Amino acid sequence: MSVAPSARRAFASQFWRGTRRGIPVIVASAPFGVLFGALAVQNGFTVGEAVMMSATVFAGASQMVGIELFGKAIPAWMIVLSVFAVNFRHVLYSASFGRRTGHWSGWQRALGFFFLADPQYAETERMAEAGETIGFAWYLGIGLPMYLVWVLDAWLGALFGRLIPDTHALGLDFLLPIYFVGLLMGFRRRPLWLPVVIASGAAAMVAHLYVGSPWHVSIGALAGVMLAAAMPVGKEARDAYAASGDATGGR
């Protein structure tokens, strides 16, 4: 199959555009990727198993939860279920991502889902918010380097884990919450942002205290989403919904 040079150039330029967008995240997530590798080895993983988890799961928070549970005498199904609970939010990302990539082919989307971690989802939403179409090359540009570096991080962490200097003094252990605050603020212009933040924050804290991690993520998220869904629907949205049914004749 031959690809016209101009098409290849356009692909490369879009890919590079995505990569540039992802560089801050690659830098920001590196400490966690390395830390994951180091902790995994300390919890009884081999270097190969640590690298395999980063390469196949590719979801930082859930990987941390996973290795934390491996260290304790917890049944295997419970560990898998906990990873699922932390990652349940991806169901909601997936639904939104699917709507934004209707113009992609089936295999492009199947691959796209694999890379659909928090940063990719956030950047895709930001892109769509700016009124731009989500291109496959752009998405691959942001997703693939982040994935490769994430796997590399785990490998380095597993090999040199014990050589990391004082992670507390360097603030490395608290970079993830700061990063999530930044992402959170980026969505502040969405409707119902503040009520959702308050509802989710309160529910997550209560769940964290009385149900325990990792369920506070699913419970807190559900509280905010249900609040938004329960709010009165505006007349405009109601009319648009009714019109979409009329135009296509219903199912």
Added chain:
Amino acid sequence: MSEIGWIVLAAAVMTYLTRAGGHLVLSRFRRIHPRVEAGLNAVPAAVFTTLVAPAAMNASPAEALALVVAALLGLRGGMFSVFLGGGLVLIAGRYLLG
């Protein structure tokens, strides 16, 4: 393969199912109800709040200060300034406040 290996693979399959599943389920509905739409629009704020909440709840003074500075920087600047500013406040705060 070791037990750890099998658990990791099962976790990977579950994770991929969450990432593909939301779309596969929702795409069966031709129209999206405004309430579902409103719920979907709330997802990022809801999820990122829950990821911050435990850290905020158990934060030391230095960590709490870093989160507040990060949020304030998020009102004006982009991700990079949030990250740099929050990180610097954290390191300085831990050095000064312990």
